[in-house]
Amino acid sequence: MNPLFVSSVTQYSGKNLIALGLGRRFQKEGYRIGVFKPVGIFPIRVGGVLTDEDVLFFRKVMSLEDSPEDMCPVVITQELIEDVLEGAVGSCMDKMLQSYEKVARDKDVVLMVGLGGLRYGRFIGAAMADFIEKTDAKVISIDIPRYLDQSIDGMLTAKALLGERLLGAVFNRLQAGRMELCRTLVADYLKKRGIDILGLIPEDPVLHAVSVRELKDALGGEVICCPEKLDELVERFGIGAMNVESAIRYMRKMRNKAVIVGGDRSDIQLAALETSTRCLILTGDLYPDDLILGKAIAMGVPIMVVKGDTQSVVEKVESLLGHISLRAESKVARAVEIVEKEIKFDAICRGLGLTR
The missing domain is CATH 3.40.1390.20 (HprK N-terminal domain-like)
Known part of the structure; x- marks a missing residue:
């Protein structure tokens, strides 16, 4: 089993896009995959079970059989926030790890979708960086470089926190003027600091509709x-x-x-x-x-x-x-197409130690 954690510098940068596209590609190559979201923020009840809307989406479009409750064991609700503040709930780390082990069973690859930055989750005693370490996951870091200096700084921070666990960076929703800059100067700058560019995704009218x-x-x-x-x-x-x-x-x-x-x-x-x-x-x-x-x-x-x-x-x-959904059918097909074209899948497989 090979865990791959999809993180981001800022929220709503395209983690679901990458997870969906990679998940479909891994399935196409014959790998058994799971999807895991340690913490969800889009609560929904299905059959009396609290889970996350994104998890239901992944479960449907990838034909996954794991239970929604295991795929997202912690969902942020007002009730949970109040329980944490009152001391009724301590660390959620054990619950997350137990559910992760269930999802990971008999899988070749588990795609994990983070929430916010690597430090997110301290409030519930389960920072994403700590969860990554405990699951021995490799990481892809994504960002939309609205402010290039902040985006690069975020990638460098990820490298400092993760070391060799960080497989590389993906820049999403690039305008034409930014594409060449990221392909040359930014890529060279990050490469010298041990960070590979795994993908440059252009602004796409269908995906962002x-x-x-x-x-x-x-x-x-x-x-x-x-x-x-x-x-x-x-x-x-x-x-x-x-x-x-x-x-x-x-x-x-x-x-x-x-x-x-x-x-x-x-x-x-x-x-x-x-x-x-x-x-x-x-x-x-x-x-x-x-x-x-x-x-x-x-x-x-x-x-x-x-x-x-x-x-x-x-x-x-x-x-x-600022946080457009991928749930329309036309977007799913386009997301898979974009990721297949723009993301260095072979490099990710090598980073995970997968042989094709």
Whole structure:
């Protein structure tokens, strides 16, 4: 059994993307795999058992048979936080290790998905770095280099904490201008300090899109037409706070977009429906007039009515975009394709001591 821990410098950097892509690739190569998430933060109950939504996703798309409870033994809830603060719960390390041993049984590779940085978990007596040491895992560290100095510093910190356990680094969601810099200067700099680059993943419009359904759930919106289009993916967002002429020019440049606009701006709503729009989000809890509704139904564009002003809705959308889910089927296929193309799978296998 070979444990591989997928860590990150900052949260929501692409750990699930890498775990999904690698898991499918290991399965393709004939390896028996398990997936383990020591600590979850997306609680859900299934058959009376508390587990994590990400674990259910991995279990489904990889056809895994381990129990959700074993795959994620500790889930952060308000109740657990209060129990820890009151002293009713001590260290969670033993519980995590016991569940890990169950998942690891009869597996060739166990992919472990961390949460936050390597020091996360001290609150529950089970820091990720300590768990990695106890399971003798190898590690891949991922980051989105929004601020390159901080990202590099995070990789160096991981190396200092993990030593030879760190197989290498992956940079995710790279803009075109950053790609060449990471491929040359950054790679050379890290190589001299004992850190290999295992992958450079470009910004991808499909992977980083969000479904209309996810928008509805995040915004608490009411979809008043075209519910069959809820799984359509939105790649970009337009804000309808301008005059009609400017809006038309602006919106024609954006494909597969959602437009956030005041419910009283029928002129902007109509302009949006004349371009490549996946969803109209009407703010202010205001409903469209019959002309707009009829046009949207004819065009197959869902209209979502939400409470709050345009600015507050935009802020909620920005928060959602910081941790986009991979759960749409089209994203799963794209994630597997991207990881297969951009990640150095052979180098990871060598680091794990696997022979192919």
